[in-house]
Amino acid sequence: MKKYILPFCFLLFLTNCNDGKPTEKDKTSKTEKDSKAAPETKVILNSNDTMKFDKNMILVPAGKTITLTLNHTGKFGKRGMGHNFVLLKSDVDVNDFATRAASAMKTEYIPEGDEIIAYTKLLGGGDSDTIIFDAPKKGIYTFLCTFPGHWQLMKGKFIVK
Ligand SMILES: [Cu+2]
CATH class of the missing domain: 2.60.40.420 (Cupredoxins -  blue copper proteins)
Known part of the structure; x- marks a missing residue:
């Protein structure tokens, strides 16, 4: 049983990593968007x-x-x-x-x-x-x-x- 738990945990870790990435990417692009806010006439x-x-x-x-x-x-x-x-x-x-x-x-x-x-x-x-x-x-x-x-x-x- 134990040997199944370890890969599962590893998988969870990977999944978390992937979940984290897009969020960070979103954050970056939002910041970029803010600083590139179109000037208004x-x-x-x-x-x-x-x-x-x-x-x-x-x-x-x-x-x-x-x-x-x-x-x-x-x-x-x-x-x-x-x-x-x-x-x-x-x-x-x-x-x-x-x-x-x-x-x-x-x-x-x-x-x-x-x-x-x-x-x-x-x-x-x-x-x-x-x-x-x-x-x-x-x-x-x-x-x-x-x-x-x-x-x-x-x-x-x-x-x-
Ligand atoms: Cu006033």
């Missing part, structure tokens, strides 16, 4: 009443024109829960910029200066705005909402590759 970004964007990373191709739509899917008005999308040049100090932006109420929190690549208007619940701009050169940029107190939660990376 049409970007839809949603924001809501809980001070959140639905993306913290936007990937776009270099040298293309980007059409970006920001939606505010909430119900609150823009005076209490206003959101915008502001894309900053790569060398901007985000903290410093956001501080100045928060006091630029008259211009809907867009401060003077040349630090911005593109921005939408300030939206209240139910509003949308679409902007069209050329993707900046390859690199990693920051986007944020400049409404006072929002940027620490409402920011992300805009990656051009």
